[in-house]
Amino acid sequence: MVHVSGEMIHPALVETALNQVAGTAFEDFVNSFYPSIAGTNYVPLGGTADGGADGFLDRGLSEDGSRPGHFLQASVQREFKTKIRATVERLREVGRKPVSLTYVTSTVIPRLDAQEIELSETLGVAIRIRDGKYIASQINSTRQTRAAFDHHLKHYTDYLRAFGNAQILGPSKHVKSPTVYVFLRQEVERRSGDTSLPDAVVDSLALFSLEGTDPARKEFLDRDGIRARIHNDVPTADQFVTAALDRRLEFLASKERPEGRAIRWHKKPDLFCLPYETRRVLEDENLEDERLRIAVLDSLRARIAAADPDIDDSIELAANLALRTVQITYERCGLEFSYFIQSGDQHHEPRTVTDALLEAFDEQGVPADERARLGSVIYSALRGAFYASVEEERVLFGRLSSTYALLFTLNTDPHLVEYFEEMASDFYLYVGTDELVRAMSERYLPEADQMTRNTLRIASEAGATLVLAEPVLDEVVNHLRSTDQEFRNLYGMFEPAVSLPIARSANKILLRAYLYARLNDQLGAQRPERWADYVGQFCDYLDLHRPAGAGQIKDYLEAQFGLEFEARSDLNDLVDTAEVDEIAVSLSADKQNFELARNDALMALAVYGRRKARGETRASTEFGWRTWWLTHETSILRHSKPAVAKRYGARYMMRPEFLLNFLALSPKAAEVRETYKKIFPTMLGIRLAKRTDPDVLESMLKDVQTVQGYEEGRRTVAIARLADSLKSDFEKQYLVQFQRN
Numbered sequence: 001m002v003h004v005s006g007e008m009i010h011p012a013l014v015e016t017a018l019n020q021v022a023g024t025a026f027e028d029f030v031n032s033f034y035p036s037i038a039g040t041n042y043v044p045l046g047g048t049a050d051g052g053a054d055g056f057l058d059r060g061l062s063e064d065g066s067r068p069g070h071f072l073q074a075s076v077q078r079e080f081k082t083k084i085r086a087t088v089e090r091l092r093e094v095g096r097k098p099v100s101l102t103y104v105t106s107t108v109i110p111r112l113d114a115q116e117i118e119l120s121e122t123l124g125v126a127i128r129i130r131d132g133k134y135i136a137s138q139i140n141s142t143r144q145t146r147a148a149f150d151h152h153l154k155h156y157t158d159y160l161r162a163f164g165n166a167q168i169l170g171p172s173k174h175v176k177s178p179t180v181y182v183f184l185r186q187e188v189e190r191r192s193g194d195t196s197l198p199d200a201v202v203d204s205l206a207l208f209s210l211e212g213t214d215p216a217r218k219e220f221l222d223r224d225g226i227r228a229r230i231h232n233d234v235p236t237a238d239q240f241v242t243a244a245l246d247r248r249l250e251f252l253a254s255k256e257r258p259e260g261r262a263i264r265w266h267k268k269p270d271l272f273c274l275p276y277e278t279r280r281v282l283e284d285e286n287l288e289d290e291r292l293r294i295a296v297l298d299s300l301r302a303r304i305a306a307a308d309p310d311i312d313d314s315i316e317l318a319a320n321l322a323l324r325t326v327q328i329t330y331e332r333c334g335l336e337f338s339y340f341i342q343s344g345d346q347h348h349e350p351r352t353v354t355d356a357l358l359e360a361f362d363e364q365g366v367p368a369d370e371r372a373r374l375g376s377v378i379y380s381a382l383r384g385a386f387y388a389s390v391e392e393e394r395v396l397f398g399r400l401s402s403t404y405a406l407l408f409t410l411n412t413d414p415h416l417v418e419y420f421e422e423m424a425s426d427f428y429l430y431v432g433t434d435e436l437v438r439a440m441s442e443r444y445l446p447e448a449d450q451m452t453r454n455t456l457r458i459a460s461e462a463g464a465t466l467v468l469a470e471p472v473l474d475e476v477v478n479h480l481r482s483t484d485q486e487f488r489n490l491y492g493m494f495e496p497a498v499s500l501p502i503a504r505s506a507n508k509i510l511l512r513a514y515l516y517a518r519l520n521d522q523l524g525a526q527r528p529e530r531w532a533d534y535v536g537q538f539c540d541y542l543d544l545h546r547p548a549g550a551g552q553i554k555d556y557l558e559a560q561f562g563l564e565f566e567a568r569s570d571l572n573d574l575v576d577t578a579e580v581d582e583i584a585v586s587l588s589a590d591k592q593n594f595e596l597a598r599n600d601a602l603m604a605l606a607v608y609g610r611r612k613a614r615g616e617t618r619a620s621t622e623f624g625w626r627t628w629w630l631t632h633e634t635s636i637l638r639h640s641k642p643a644v645a646k647r648y649g650a651r652y653m654m655r656p657e658f659l660l661n662f663l664a665l666s667p668k669a670a671e672v673r674e675t676y677k678k679i680f681p682t683m684l685g686i687r688l689a690k691r692t693d694p695d696v697l698e699s700m701l702k703d704v705q706t707v708q709g710y711e712e713g714r715r716t717v718a719i720a721r722l723a724d725s726l727k728s729d730f731e732k733q734y735l736v737q738f739q740r741n
Contacts, residue, residue, distance in 0.1 A: 009149055011136035012291035016160070017153035018106040018132045019294050023076045027060040029152035030074035030104045033135070036144040038102075041065045042072045058087060069099035076106045078316035080129070081119065088123045100126035107316070108132045110302035163211045163282050166289030168396070169403060170327050174335065180233045181407040183208050185399065186285040188406065201410075202241055202248045205230045207262065207282065213273035215264055220271035223249070236411055289399065295392040296385075297323055303381035311377060314370070321360050322378045326385075327400065328356040333657055334404025353382055387449050394448060398664070405661040427464035427659075428610060430566075430603055431456070432631025433475040435656060436468075436557060440476075441513035443537055444523060453561070455656050460562045462669045468554070468563035469571060469606070471599035476557070477550045480535070483508040484544055487531050491515075495531065571602055574609025579643060586639040600636045603629050605643065607652035628654040 021029070035041055042062035064070035071091065077083045084103055091098045109115060109131045119127040139145050159165050164183025169175060187204035188197065195203070209229035213219050221229070223246065230241055249272060251257065253265035264273050274282075300319040304311060311318065357378060361371055385393045435452055442450040460466055486508055491498060503515030514534040517527060528534040532541040539552035557563050583601035584594060591597040610627045629652055637653070644651060663669045 009139050009146055010287070011139065012287055012294075013157055014136040014139045014149065014153070015132055015294050016287065016290045017149070017156040018135065019290075019297075020156040020159075021076060021106050021153060023060070025152055025156075026076050026106050027074040029148050030060070030072070031062070032148035032152065033139075033145050034072060034074075034102075034104055034130070036142045037138055038072075040067075045071075058090075061087065067099075069097050071096075071098055071101045072104065073101060074104045078107055079313040080105055080107065080109060081115070081312045084119055084127060085123065088125055098125045100128065102128045102130060104130045104135070106132050106135075108298045108301065110298075110305040110315075157287075160286040160290065161279070161283050162286075163208055164286070166286040166293065168289045168293055168399060170324060172328075172331060174331060175407065178403075178407075180205075180208055181403055181410075182289065183282075183285075184410075185403040185406055186282075186289070189399075189402065190285070198240055199244065199248060201237065202244045203252060203262075205234060205237060205241060206245065206249060206252065207274070207278070208233065210263060210272060210274045215273050215275065220266065220269075220273045222269075222271055226272065234410055292392055292396040292399070293323070296396045299390055299393055300381050300385065303384045304377050307377040307380040308373075311373075314374065317364070317366075318374050318378055318381070321357065321364065321366070321374065322381050322385075324360040324363065325353060325357045325378065325382065326397065328359050329353055330397070330400040330404050332356065333401065334408040336655075354379070387445060389446075389449055391448075401657075401660070402664045405664065409661075426626050427459065428467065428614065428627040429459065429464055429630045429654075429659075430467045430469050430607065430610075430628070431472065431561075431563065432603075432629060432633055433472045433479070434632050435630060436472065436476050436561070437479055437509060439561060440480075440538060441509045444513065444517035444520065444526070444528075452656065455660060456561050458663060458669075458672055459659060461675070462663055462672045466561065466563050467566050468557055469566050469603060470568040471571070471602055473550070473554055473557070473565075475596070475599060477553050479508075480510065480538065480553065481545055483510045484531075484535065487511055487514075492531070568602075571606045571609075574613060575602060575605040580605055583636070583639055583643060587636055590635045590639070600633060601640070603631075604636060604640050604652050608643075608647055608650070625650065628652065630654055630656055630659065632656070 018026075031042070031044070041064075043065050044059075045061045045063055058073065058075075060074040062072045064072070071087075073084075073087055075083050080103065084101065088098055088101060109129060112129055112131060116127050116129055119125075139149055162179065164179035164181070164186065166182055168182055169178035171178060175181070184201065184204045187207065188200045206226060209226045210221060213221055226249070227242070227245065230245075231238055249263070250265070252262040253272070255261060261275065262278050264275050266272075297319050300322045301315055304315055304318045304322070354375070357375060361374075366374065385397075389397075435456075439450075439452040439456060442453050447454075456466060491506075491511070498515055498518070500519060503512060503519060506512040506515055514528060514531060517523060517534070518529070520527060528537075535541045535544060538556050539549045543549035543552060554565065558565060580598060580601045583604070584598035587597035587600060588594045591600070607627050607629050611625060614627060616626055631653060632655055633653070640652075664673065
């Protein structure tokens with residue numbers, strides 16, 4: 001919680017202050033804080049005016065008064081290795097003989113023990129590092145350590161008192177002032193379990209408008225003042241705020257609230273304000289967001305350091321660029337949700353995380369010659385954050401997703417908030433081929449990172465019916481069979497020698513998933529040793545190309561993902577086959593396969609037929625519909641426009657991340673969300689980077705096959721050369737894209 005002088009200090013508050021502190025203030029803090037921990041008095045060396053050699057030393061440098069040669073240095077500099085080396089060198093230049101140097105820093109240093117050993121051995125001086133985590137853990141050790149925080153750091157957390165002022169969102173051309181939306185998400189998230197979403201939004205806007213009121217200073221707002229502030233912050237919300245505000249203000253001021261009064265209502269003058277207790281709760285929500293943001297930055301720094309141990313001088317820039325890339329990615333997801341609500345236009349090539357990183361580079365003005373190197377390590381860090389995440393990353397990414405979804409939804413049509421009340425249940429979802437193949441590919445990922453599987457599970461537990469249509473089953477079976485052929489033709493002969501660059505470039509998602517799993521030592525005995533073992537997760541490998549294999553895959557999908565099977569004949573009964581064929585003929589030019597085109601056309605029109613069969617009627621917006629095709633397929637959208645227009649613009653396709661937005665904002669899904677809080681999926685339909693052209697990759701792999709008759713040493717060299725070529729091609733993507741200014 002937000003700290004009051006004399007109380008115990010929350011470590012998260014210390015980390016937040018250290019993330020903001022300036023150099024001189026931190027040096028003063030360390031001079032007050034560290035001696036009481038170490039039990040030693042340190043004498044400042046730098047910054048003296050006597051003209052002696054010590055005057056040329058760093059102001060943050062001190063020496064143990066009772067043990068010459070033992071030094072203490074305080075610094076906020078992120079490039080800690082450079083700073084420590086320069087300090088030791090300068091001490092020796094002015095005639096000092098350093099025996100040990102304790103380096104106290106406001107930052108968090110990855111692999112701290114290893115860094116101490118390396119620097120000690122290199123410099124011939126005992127180096128001890130006390131970083132931000134150490135300071136936070138020791139801040140309540142003595143009265144003096146707490147006083148040091150109060151006197152030197154506490155004011156760096158004052159910004160948390162402004163509601164929604166956590167730095168979870170960054171400003172952009174789409175989000176000029178993110179504070180109101182951060183606050184809305186905080187409050188809606190906290191209240192949605194027992195309050196309708198429209199009421200939760202009105203409550204949140206009312207509380208936000210009362211920021212700065214204080215009964216002790218006799219600062220109040222009347223109803224008109226509250227309405228005016230809400231209109232200024234979220235003008236699109238006027239319609240449903242006007243209808244509910246009086247009722248919600250009186251409820252917030254009522255003793256009947258389970259949590260007690262949230263606001264104070266002076267009835268005779270009809271004035272409102274926030275009590276101290278409410279302000280404390282709202283400030284603490286900011287602190288929690290900031291704690292998460294800082295924890296994720298720490299995690300990204302550690303991932304970047306692991307990807308490139310020599311990147312110390314750029315690690316802070318890289319970590320901030322990585323987090324900004326995530327923010328931009330989620331902003332685009334929210335915008336796409338908004339576009340979907342407004343126009344349904346999804347016919348575009350999905351933007352990659354690399355595209356978002358390019359935008360982050362441009363924002364920061366990163367020089368062209370730095371972009372390729374930074375891009376490679378940032379990509380590695382983000383891949384770990386998305387596919388081997390820690391809890392803090394998942395929670396923060398989920399909050400980003402919810403905040404941007406709410407932001408763009410309210411800006412588009414606040415009445416949609418009312419529809420979130422019902423949309424989390426009674427969905428009838430035809431699950432697309434792409435989603436089922438992606439779900440199968442997640443077999444060996446940690447449960448928390450099985451994004452597609454968790455989406456299907458959460459939707460099912462929220463009340464949705466998930467349908468496996470026969471055309472989709474056929475496509476899943478054929479996809480697995482074609483993947484098997486690609487493996488046998490291109491990878492089978494040198495399967496044991498496949499390395500990460502080769503795995504990363506594989507064209508088929510199930511093939512990539514298998515190769516990644518095979519390279520993952522952490523799987524232990526679960527790791528698949530052969531391709532046949534991997535396929536065996538879904539059906540008997542020997543039956544894969546037989547009718548029995550299709551039956552086994554059907555049984556697996558139904559049992560694993562809770563799907564209900566719907567035969568092709570049942571789908572045909574729902575549609576006009578002539579209209580299906582008309583769309584299929586048009587789409588086949590893109591698909592280059594009439595059967596695949598007809599499958600897609602059948603799935604699209606079956607949505608309309610199923611709506612009619614289930615008695616669904618159009619509500620005041622199209623989000624009254626319950627039946628949808630859940631897929632990332634986009635090529636059909638252009639070819640099905642006449643069919644959509646014929647049905648008065650009612651759409652048939654929903655992307656899985658849009659479904660997650662409905663689930664994330666629906667009070668009826670609150671219990672489900674709570675169950676999966678630590679594994680709620682946060683990234684769907686996002687591509688990390690472009691891959692090697694499949695034709696180029698196939699040519700490379702066939703070249704490698706020509707050396708199969710050679711000795712092991714010659715084959716090893718050839719495969720290593722292929723891996724180097726793919727790695728070079730991968731980095732070239734960054735070089736080509738990131739050098740644009």
